[in-house]
Amino acid sequence: MVTKCHRNFIINRNVKGSAIANSNIAFVKYWGKADPHLFIPTRSSLSMTVDKLNTHTTVEFSKHYGKDIAYINGILQNGKPLLKIIRHLDNLRKYANTILKAKVVSNNNFPKGAGLASSASGFAALTVAGCAALGLELDEKELSILSRKGSGSSSRSIKGGYVHWFSGKRSEESYAHQLYDENYFDLRDVVAIVKPEEKKVSSRSGMAMSMETCPFYDSFVKMSSINIKKIKEGLAEKDFKKIGETIEFESFLLHSVMMTTKPPLVYWSPTTVRIINEIQSWREEGIEAYKTIDAGPNVHVITLPEYVREVEKRLNQIEGVINTIHNRPGGDTKAVSKHLF
Amino acid sequence: MVTKCHRNFIINRNVKGSAIANSNIAFVKYWGKADPHLFIPTRSSLSMTVDKLNTHTTVEFSKHYGKDIAYINGILQNGKPLLKIIRHLDNLRKYANTILKAKVVSNNNFPKGAGLASSASGFAALTVAGCAALGLELDEKELSILSRKGSGSSSRSIKGGYVHWFSGKRSEESYAHQLYDENYFDLRDVVAIVKPEEKKVSSRSGMAMSMETCPFYDSFVKMSSINIKKIKEGLAEKDFKKIGETIEFESFLLHSVMMTTKPPLVYWSPTTVRIINEIQSWREEGIEAYKTIDAGPNVHVITLPEYVREVEKRLNQIEGVINTIHNRPGGDTKAVSKHLF
Numbered sequence: 001m002v003t004k005c006h007r008n009f010i011i012n013r014n015v016k017g018s019a020i021a022n023s024n025i026a027f028v029k030y031w032g033k034a035d036p037h038l039f040i041p042t043r044s045s046l047s048m049t050v051d052k053l054n055t056h057t058t059v060e061f062s063k064h065y066g067k068d069i070a071y072i073n074g075i076l077q078n079g080k081p082l083l084k085i086i087r088h089l090d091n092l093r094k095y096a097n098t099i100l101k102a103k104v105v106s107n108n109n110f111p112k113g114a115g116l117a118s119s120a121s122g123f124a125a126l127t128v129a130g131c132a133a134l135g136l137e138l139d140e141k142e143l144s145i146l147s148r149k150g151s152g153s154s155s156r157s158i159k160g161g162y163v164h165w166f167s168g169k170r171s172e173e174s175y176a177h178q179l180y181d182e183n184y185f186d187l188r189d190v191v192a193i194v195k196p197e198e199k200k201v202s203s204r205s206g207m208a209m210s211m212e213t214c215p216f217y218d219s220f221v222k223m224s225s226i227n228i229k230k231i232k233e234g235l236a237e238k239d240f241k242k243i244g245e246t247i248e249f250e251s252f253l254l255h256s257v258m259m260t261t262k263p264p265l266v267y268w269s270p271t272t273v274r275i276i277n278e279i280q281s282w283r284e285e286g287i288e289a290y291k292t293i294d295a296g297p298n299v300h301v302i303t304l305p306e307y308v309r310e311v312e313k314r315l316n317q318i319e320g321v322i323n324t325i326h327n328r329p330g331g332d333t334k335a336v337s338k339h340l341f
Numbered sequence: 342m343v344t345k346c347h348r349n350f351i352i353n354r355n356v357k358g359s360a361i362a363n364s365n366i367a368f369v370k371y372w373g374k375a376d377p378h379l380f381i382p383t384r385s386s387l388s389m390t391v392d393k394l395n396t397h398t399t400v401e402f403s404k405h406y407g408k409d410i411a412y413i414n415g416i417l418q419n420g421k422p423l424l425k426i427i428r429h430l431d432n433l434r435k436y437a438n439t440i441l442k443a444k445v446v447s448n449n450n451f452p453k454g455a456g457l458a459s460s461a462s463g464f465a466a467l468t469v470a471g472c473a474a475l476g477l478e479l480d481e482k483e484l485s486i487l488s489r490k491g492s493g494s495s496s497r498s499i500k501g502g503y504v505h506w507f508s509g510k511r512s513e514e515s516y517a518h519q520l521y522d523e524n525y526f527d528l529r530d531v532v533a534i535v536k537p538e539e540k541k542v543s544s545r546s547g548m549a550m551s552m553e554t555c556p557f558y559d560s561f562v563k564m565s566s567i568n569i570k571k572i573k574e575g576l577a578e579k580d581f582k583k584i585g586e587t588i589e590f591e592s593f594l595l596h597s598v599m600m601t602t603k604p605p606l607v608y609w610s611p612t613t614v615r616i617i618n619e620i621q622s623w624r625e626e627g628i629e630a631y632k633t634i635d636a637g638p639n640v641h642v643i644t645l646p647e648y649v650r651e652v653e654k655r656l657n658q659i660e661g662v663i664n665t666i667h668n669r670p671g672g673d674t675k676a677v678s679k680h681l682f
């Protein structure tokens with residue numbers, strides 16, 4: 001595997017690049033870094049890339065910029081969010097052997113901080129747009145590793161379809177690998193948007209707290225390989241029940257770890273619980289649907305195409321659900337020619 | 342320690358006995374039996390006996406009864422609830438060396454099956470009333486052990502105040518011991534009654550499922566001694582923050598175990614979550630209050646006397662809260678002369 005690093009970066013060439021990346025929903029969850037500097041996770045994870053939650057990003061490196069600036073959804077960034085972006089631009093600059101500062105413009109088609117994994121699509125798009133701008137030709141594994149250093153779950157968004165992120169021991173081993181592309185098995189993710197509020201605790205600091213204080217953390221880590229195996233079997237056999245039950249179990253494992261962290265991380269809202277309880281009774285009626293929840297109140301209902309209409313209808317009738325987003329399996333992060341500035 | 346077992350039971354004497362027992366709220370939780378026949382728990386627990394949730398029971402053993410009959414809140418029992426009572430009457434009959442059948446009349450002052458631990462006060466009252474009827478003079482340890490064989494948590498309700506139930510290895514070691522009586526430290530338990538519905542899964546079968554399937558179960562068991570130690574220190578120092586934080590942590594541990602059981606046991610309702618989230622913000626305002634939840638949707642808010650008024654007011658303003666019950670520390674289970682029939 002050869003990386004074509006342009007070590008002698010020519011500062012006069014066109015250094016603008018753009019990319020569109022899809023978010024992903026984890027079936028087996030990522031929560032905690034074994035190496036907080038390199039973003040190597042404590043457990044392997046498995047996700048489906050989704051097609052309706054995406055980020056479009058343009059990056060330009062230029063000697064005209066005295067410092068890095070970044071706009072997300074039209075808002076000039078500063079503080080911690082800007083620092084995370086600068087840190088990732090540094091990762092890209094190291095690869096390309098440049099010190100040029102950059103302008104970043106990034107638009108999500110969904111609200112930031114509402115638990116919709118904007119950092120997954122955001123950092124995947126930034127990575128691919130940055131590489132395009134810098135003329136870096138990395139393979140998928142390298143892109144995944146590089147993206148991971150910006151935001152862990154973004155390593156999974158580099159590829160479409162069903163993706164397995166190996167925890168690995170060293171940085172080069174911790175990357176996401178596509179199990180099946182987006183055309184293999186037509187699962188659907190109907191997201192119930194519950195509340196547009198910003199989270200109280202960021203995932204990043206929450207994870208670190210769980211690792212330090214949660215008495216279930218080690219068992220949680222150990223469960224990852226068992227659950228990944230089950231979902232891989234389920235995908236191979238296209239056995240939705242096996243996949244769904246494991247997805248639901250995994251998200252209860254994750255939220256149990258969060259709740260037993262000190263201080264407790266309760267990401268659920270009353271509506272979240274209402275949906276959890278309703279889905280159980282829907283299944284008794286024959287609607288095959290399973291929930292998963294990330295670090296926010298929204299509920300992702302994983303289902304089959306034939307149940308989508310009914311699931312959407314029922315979710316929208318639940319008190320506290322603002323709207324729903326219907327995702328199909330999404331594709332790879334792609335460099336695009338349409339620039340945002 | 343001498344047990345005065347009336348091995349030569351005289352069937353013609355007056356064989357009616359009555360008792361009133363208080364329920365208890367567990368600060369460190371009981372969930373699972375190491376020995377399902379003897380009701381020896383997997384972990385030690387610690388509770389406060391409460392004064393406003395009680396059961397008044399009258400038992401009469403007589404040759405006039407062809408079979409055991411029992412009324413709870415005026416309703417003639419049959420099926421599983423009756424079998425549990427008969428099994429416990431058998432425990433009492435074994436002690437007293439009699440084969441007489443019994444009539445039991447029992448009234449709770451709170452709804453059964455709403456997660457208010459009716460079996461704790463119910464079996465403590467049945468034990469003491471039964472002993473009174475049979476003329477058995479048992480000491481507190483023996484009463485606790487005998488009561489435990491009817492319903493685990495009832496072993497804690499034999500004594501008032503703050504009670505530590507030792508898990509023990511053998512039946513004789515698994516009994517509840519009073520740490521402090523009800524006058525030692527004036528904690529309050531404001532119960533928010535959320536829903537009068539019967540639970541879907543009984544505690545008894547839920548526990549067994551958790552032991553079999555929850556990957557966190559072993560860690561949960563191990564945490565008991567740490568949390569009991571903390572609450573004992575908190576009680577010794579009258580350090581409410583230490584007690585409260587441990588109480589809250591323990592109930593998150595319990596509910597995490599329940600949720601990660603297969604199939605998942607989600608006892609929370611939307612209102613439960615609303616209260617959990619509100620209490621966190623009340624503390625930021627200086628109201629010292631901590632929640633604990635048993636196998637039902639109701640929330641017990643443990644607080645100090647000076648906050649009770651405000652806690653009651655706020656709980657009653659929360660959507661979905663039907664009413665509140667304000668408990669002080671309650672006293673021992675007592676034999677009483679007032680019979681119910």
